[in-house]
Amino acid sequence: MSTLEIKDLHVSIETEQGVKAILKGVSLTINTGETHAIMGPNGSGKSTLAATIAGHPRYTVDSGSITLDGEDVLQMSVDQRARAGLFLAMQYPVEIPGVTMTNFLRTAKTAIDGEAPKLRTWTKDVKAAMAKLRIEPEFAERNVNEGFSGGEKKRHEILQLELLHPKFAILDETDSGLDVDALKIVSEGVNRSIETGGLGTVLITHYTRILRYIKPDFVHVFVDGAIAEQGGPELADRLEEEGYDRYQVAETASA
């Protein structure tokens, strides 16, 4: 079993108006085999947590720690974190013109495993994983995310999750912008990874909808950069009925 431990994390970003504190003391422990949902209104810091775990340069960790089985994640570069077993499914996957999905997936797999995958089994694995996510075979030769619809981008994030086999997957609003059919396909993919075993999952979401398809063991509610409430799956049900109103925060536009 592996453990991702976040302790009293304070994170800020630089804005035109000066330094702005986003996370104000977040502590969270995730073990492999567990699924955690992080919910909260816009601007509460959910995505900041995801980006900070992955090591996005825009975010400055002011204090606190992130460790993976005791190893200091904050000392690792972005790619070292990925090779250590952390995976971030992006909210807005970027387009990389000129780099085909095939080339990208093989390069990433080689980097994560430390050796090139066996060509025959790899090609078969990719094809099978694509088929399960209802991704048309022609996408293999298209450039990474280029011209993909929102739903196609999200399916490709889950494709990478299934092929790279990380220890911890942080899914940053993977459900947003998906219609019900796409949501089901994506959720099935996440569930397959969970059922394979050895995966710790952090589902970041604004809505409870995805939690009908992916059952969380724990639910954490983020409000203004800190965890306001924690509980089991029943907390999600309550949020579905009551919304975030009882935390008495006005939703802000900034994410």
Added chain:
Amino acid sequence: MTELTEEKTTGEVWTQGFIKGMTEEGESLSEINPESGPLGGAAAKAHSHGGDSHGGGVGVPDSSRAGRLTSYKLADFPVITGREEEWRFTPLKRMRGLDRVGVKGQELNGPAPLVEVNKPDGVTVETVGREDSRIGSAGIPEDRVAAAAWENFAEATVVTLPAEFVGNSENVTTLTLTGQGEIPAASHIVVHAKKFATGVVVLDHRGTAVLSENVEILVEDGANLTVVSIQDWNDDAVHASAQHIKVGRDAKVKHVVINLGGNLLRTTPAARYSGTGAEVEMYGLYFADAGQHLEQRLFVDHSTKNCKSRVTYKGALQGENAHAVWIGDVLIRKQAEGTDTYEMNRNLILTKGARADSVPNLEIETGMIEGAGHASATGRFDDEQLFYLQARGIDEESARRLVVRGFLNEVIQQIKVPALEERLRETVERELEATAL
């Protein structure tokens, strides 16, 4: 014309002479009848401009690309000073005399590049004299250097794809043009795709040369021609190449410029339409290393209805004083209704000390068009792209290389000639290995 009138009435700062010049230019613009032939109108321009206040463009820049002087005669062009709009980025001292032909005894009589031909059956490649009727069928010089080449070339190479010739990516015609040394030389090439011919012609420049070249590309009605001009000279080469494209009715041309090796490369493709419904795609790829000056200036002259043009030029730059210039002029004339045009230039700067100049110019004289746009961006790596790749375990250096390859591959993969694409990918790999990223 409305604008000009306003200037006349409100702009007292303008001299009378300038107003006259502008008026004259406006009138001559409307007199041009491109339908009468590709050269008639353009050649007529030479008279209205010869040696008047527009000389050299000093202080009075041509307000329209349509007003630029065109002529087969060197003497019609004033001596280049370096202050002209079309020369302001070019380091003339490094032209090794190509810019000074006819001045103080500077000649342009070195041996032209050796031409080796590899062609499929059906395509003809001939060496012809200056009097051959096909010379001048697609182009007219637009600057002094090209005019000097036109006056001084001894023999021309004419490539002909016969009518309805069926070419493809497998039966490419390749002219390997090997430079014959450092004496300034002139050369002339005509590529002629007859009616409904399809095919690919590659001009592969290599060796050492100080060369001024005119390439005429004549694409007859319904033809579909790809011309790839590769400039992979030795490090000391200087090459000015004016490439004149004339596209017939419902014809398609894909023109690809690959500028890699040489000290100073100045490639000036110009596309003109002689019929309606034609389509021009212009791609360019350049990789400027330390000390290299790679200049690309293109012009698309929309003078007929319902034609389309797409321009995509991408360049990578690395090293001290690596300099790339891209100028993209697109003119949509009043009669060119239904035009659909988009031009794009992107530069990726890999190290400090490199410089890219990028200037898209779009002139629109009619509102009755399908679309017109341009985009230009010069940047270092996109941090978000890097982050995305790194978040998938790919280390920073590999991620950067992947992005650069991807960046340039976007142009390479448009060539659609597998053997050529492979060679260019290998060349880009070699350039990347030379980079200390």
